[in-house]
Amino acid sequence: MQNKKLFLVLILMYSSLFQFQAQYQKSDQNYKDCFIGSTFAMLGNFSKTNKPDFYQLNLGYRLSEKDVISLELKSWKYAWSLGITLGPLWEAPETEFPGYIREKGFAIAYQRFLWKGFYAGVHVMSSWQTFVNEEGNKIDDGFQIFNTYRLGYHIKLFKGKFFIEPSLGITHRPYHTKMPDSFKTIDDQYSKFFFGEPGLYFGFNF
Numbered sequence: 001m002q003n004k005k006l007f008l009v010l011i012l013m014y015s016s017l018f019q020f021q022a023q024y025q026k027s028d029q030n031y032k033d034c035f036i037g038s039t040f041a042m043l044g045n046f047s048k049t050n051k052p053d054f055y056q057l058n059l060g061y062r063l064s065e066k067d068v069i070s071l072e073l074k075s076w077k078y079a080w081s082l083g084i085t086l087g088p089l090w091e092a093p094e095t096e097f098p099g100y101i102r103e104k105g106f107a108i109a110y111q112r113f114l115w116k117g118f119y120a121g122v123h124v125m126s127s128w129q130t131f132v133n134e135e136g137n138k139i140d141d142g143f144q145i146f147n148t149y150r151l152g153y154h155i156k157l158f159k160g161k162f163f164i165e166p167s168l169g170i171t172h173r174p175y176h177t178k179m180p181d182s183f184k185t186i187d188d189q190y191s192k193f194f195f196g197e198p199g200l201y202f203g204f205n206f
Contacts, residue, residue: 037203083190
């Protein structure tokens with residue numbers, strides 16, 4: 001995770017070399033209303049340990065030059081509380097769930113471009129959960145609302161045909177159904193917020 005943050009800082013420094021300009025203008029001949037994309041977080045699937053089986057597809061529409069709405073389809077799994085901060089407890093054996101949680105769902109995201117390519121975004125995800133024990137057997141189902149609040153920068157590539165968006169976010173779990181006791185005992189020790197989550201989206205405009 002520390003390497004991801006370093007990578008994000010390098011991307012932000014690299015973006016400063018680009019000429020600042022308005023996000024998109026409908027008068028531009030290369031203007032496109034729609035985009036499809038995903039996130040570089042899927043590279044975590046190549047990890048040899050704690051593979052997240054993370055998949056995401058984004059479909060977006062530009063309501064105006066400054067307002068964007070998108071649908072994000074997601075699936076992933078995790079074996080530690082989402083509230084554990086970076087440090088000695090991060091993915092430590094003593095903080096691991098007795099199994100893992102598989103989540104599938106979708107998020108509605110809204111972005112507002114504040115100045116040039118800088119934006120603020122809100123992602124609200126409805127997520128259906130499957131709780132799996134250490135033997136690989138399903139023991140319960142659940143549901144949670146998982147929100148992410150982001151600040152980021154939109155970088156156009158290849159005359160606006162492609163883009164990347166480095167960002168930092170705060171995640172928040174405002175609601176979830178009761179977990180199995182063996183999971184709940186661990187999760188209750190940690191916050192429903194996580195600060196400083198790095199993000200790096202990419203997409204193709206069409």
